[in-house]
Amino acid sequence: MHRVELADLNKTFKNKAAVKDVTVCLEHGVYGLLGENGAGKTTLMRMFCGILEPTSGSILCDGMPIRQMGGDYHMLLGYLPQEFGYYKDFTALRFLNYMAALKALPEEYARNRIEELLELVGLQADRKNKLKTFSGGMIRRIGIAQALLNDPEILVLDEPTSGLDPGERVRFRNIISSLGKNRIVLLSTHIVSDVEYIADNILLMKDGRLIYAGDASRMLAEAEGCVWKCLVPEPEVPALEQQYMISNLRPHASQVELRVISRIKPAPNAEPAEAALEDAYLYLLNKMAEV
Amino acid sequence: MYKKNRTHLKINTAISVLHMQGESASATDDLKSRFTAADRQLPIDERRKSETLALLCRETQSRANRPVQNKRLLLRNLLRYTDRSLPGIHILCCTALPLLLLYAGNRDFFGENDAAVMVFLSMVFPCFLTFFSYFELRQLCLTGIAELGKTCFFHAGQLAALTMAFSGILNLMAVSAGIFLAGLQWKIRLLQLCLYVLVPFIFMQCLCLGCMLTETGRRHPWLNAALGLTLPLCLSSLSQSQTAYTEAALLVWAAALFTGILILAAEIRIFFIKLEKGDILCTE
Amino acid sequence: MTDKELIRKVHNGDKEALNLIIAAYYDDIYRFCLYLTGQETDSYDITQDVFLRFIKYIDSYQHRNLKGYLLIIARNLCRDYFHRKRDTACIEDAVCLGQEDKQLTGLEDSLLLFQTLQKLPVKQREIIIMRIYEELPFHEIARITGCNLSTVKSRFRLGAGHLRKLLEEPFGGYDV
Incomplete structure (x- = not known):
């Protein structure tokens, strides 16, 4: 099992700081990297994988800088980028063989591994079809298959469920959940429910900074007492939306059921509600905005 | 007075620096002797040293037992599964160029008096071949697969080097064959023809690679194509000039070739530095 | 035998080469860690x-x-060690020298040096050890620590001055 440490990591593109002073240590388990679009998740993951050089700071794997480890670090790594590139005219089988060749896997090992992975992601029947005929979900599944070819001990998945329907999302979650036991899985998303059931630890980013790093239960505790449920007449909704953060809004006959994130009671008839991870996520983001 | 004070200040600063250096030297000796004394009082535990050696031997042994693929076989697999469509067309065009010249010579299309036309065509065709190198490199570096490739054992830098070497050798072979055949057919001095062909060829390479180095060039491949077309236009206007192809102008051509090679070398170095940093693979 | 030849032999599984590497570098690496951590x-x-x-x-x-490469690894692992210790105990933990069966008499000089070294900030301490004990040139230290040359020289100057001052104190840097 490995340990990856990010220390004072910064990345600046021209005048924009995409990642600011990120310091975190990852050991085995599933880490959910949450944040809005543009929070710096993809940049952080690219630096984590050694694709982008940080402007300052260091990334150490078991005490060694990853840039010095070179091929040895890449042998431990499996990566699924957000914009997953592939040759459209390649068949699924040829593409996986190509990726196995890039990862310098012995032929015999690669052949067996590809069969296993096609079975795991449910694409055995489509192995000889060209990738241009695949749906979005199938492409993502090929993506996860190629990331697992070298049986990586560090798996990095950037928005792996984007564009997937709910059924495929659940399937994906189950695959990832089973992988997290003896490896580091870093999984980024802006959809909280993706990580709610599988992540042991949550990393929350906002404007390039890591505003929270810890386990999900502690994150929930942060929002304890700040989540309210209330039923209000429809005309009052805009005023409440202006004043408070509304995490859910549901029409209920002539009224509207609101789920409000607030330290103070938003309405006389508001009742405290049990905080869900999404509530905690919104609460922490909003808290940082206030600061 | 001010000048005198400044000189005085400079001398004082120099003296204090020398004093500090002298001080540091003696402080270092004194501190070094303390370290040496401390070393004597704490000898190394040989048992722990032997344990470490034994552990290293076991680790080395377990590494030897791991299945390792031969590097030659790894490379063979890579070539087997890589995309061959663009390189295939490239090879065809490189083969076509000398064959076309041979055919044109045999059929006497241009005749001995149209050497100037032949020289012009010999300059333009290699520029056209450069576009293949450019697109092969683009496909490698600027598709999403490049980002993925950077996390693999054979990383983007190695693949880019392989691609550039392959297309460079192909182009040079085609250009050399073209120069040789054109020179023979139309009785043009080979060295002279070399310069006339290699100069626009090298500058075309510089233009294409230069575009890859800028974000605008990477985002807009049509810009590169447009710039690329200006080179043959310049060549055609050059071919109208009588003085450009005289013996006296050969020195200018040689100087231009040398400059082109230097620029290309610098661009290749910058390209690999940017590739290593990830600036090219991850265009924001 | 050069480092390059040694590495090549290790690649080929030559155990004698491993022995030579341990013989050449173990002591220096151990002492570097010892002076840096005091444990x-x-x-x-x-x-x-x-x-x-x-x-x-x-x-x-x-x-x-x-050697420079091994020192880079050693430095990073020592930093790892400090981070772990920060979570469990005070970083100013007592220097721990001498095994249980060894007499502590005769260890005064080393104790003095270790305790005094621990009073320096880590960044100065590691440069002092590399410059004075390992006798590395400044540019090599800059490469190992990832700092620029002027920073290394400045930290060395400050660290050496500070160390000398502490060692010359009446109680010689001992914690009384």
Whole structure:
């Protein structure tokens, strides 16, 4: 099992700081990297994988800088980028063989591994079809298959469920959940429910900074007492939306059921509600905005 | 007075620096002797040293037992599964160029008096071949697969080097064959023809690679194509000039070739530095 | 035998080459860890880890200077060690020298030096050790620490001055 440490990591593109002073240590388990679009998740993951050089700071794997480890670090790594590139005219089988060749896997090992992975992601029947005929979900599944070819001990998945329907999302979650036991899985998303059931630890980013790093239960505790449920007449909704953060809004006959994130009671008839991870996520983001 | 004070200040600063250096030297000796004394009082535990050696031997042994693929076989697999469509067309065009010249010579299309036309065509065709190198490199570096490739054992830098070497050798072979055949057919001095062909060829390479180095060039491949077309236009206007192809102008051509090679070398170095940093693979 | 030849032999599984590497560099790496951490037993563990990491990642070794490379690993593992200790105990833990069966008499000089070294900030301490004890040139230290040359020289100057001052104090830097 490995340990990856990010220390004072910064990345600046021209005048924009995409990642600011990120310091975190990852050991085995599933880490959910949450944040809005543009929070710096993809940049952080690219630096984590050694694709982008940080402007300052260091990334150490078991005490060694990853840039010095070179091929040895890449042998431990499996990566699924957000914009997953592939040759459209390649068949699924040829593409996986190509990726196995890039990862310098012995032929015999690669052949067996590809069969296993096609079975795991449910694409055995489509192995000889060209990738241009695949749906979005199938492409993502090929993506996860190629990331697992070298049986990586560090798996990095950037928005792996984007564009997937709910059924495929659940399937994906189950695959990832089973992988997290003896490896580091870093999984980024802006959809909280993706990580709610599988992540042991949550990393929350906002404007390039890591505003929270810890386990999900502690994150929930942060929002304890700040989540309210209330039923209000429809005309009052805009005023409440202006004043408070509304995490859910549901029409209920002539009224509207609101789920409000607030330290103070938003309405006389508001009742405290049990905080869900999404509530905690919104609460922490909003808290940082206030600061 | 001010000048005198400044000189005085400079001398004082120099003296204090020398004093500090002298001080540091003696402080270092004194501190070094303390370290040496401390070393004597704490000898190394040989048992722990032997344990470490034994552990290293076991680790080395377990590494030897791991299945390792031969590097030659790894490379063979890579070539087997890589995309061959663009390189295939490239090879065809490189083969076509000398064959076309041979055919044109045999059929006497241009005749001995149209050497100037032949020289012009010999300059333009290699520029056209450069576009293949450019697109092969683009496909490698600027598709999403490049980002993925950077996390693999054979990383983007190695693949880019392989691609550039392959297309460079192909182009040079085609250009050399073209120069040789054109020179023979139309009785043009080979060295002279070399310069006339290699100069626009090298500058075309510089233009294409230069575009890859800028974000605008990477985002807009049509810009590169447009710039690329200006080179043959310049060549055609050059071919109208009588003085450009005289013996006296050969020195200018040689100087231009040398400059082109230097620029290309610098661009290749910058390209690999940017590739290593990830600036090219991850265009924001 | 040069470092390059040694590495090549290790690649080929030559155990004698491993022996030569341990013989050449073990003591220096151990003492570097010992002076940096002030903890004898932990320093042996860290030193073992340094050589294990080196073997594990030997395929990506590209440095010209093996000792410098080992010092980079040692430095990073010591920093790891400090981070772990920060979570569990005060970083100013008592210097722990001398095994249980050894007499403590005769260890005064080393105790003095270790305790005094621990009073320096880590960044100055490591540069002092590399410059004075390991006798590395400044540019090599800059490469190992990832700092620029002027920063290294400035930290050395400050650290050496501070160390000398502490050692010359009436109680010689001892905690009384």
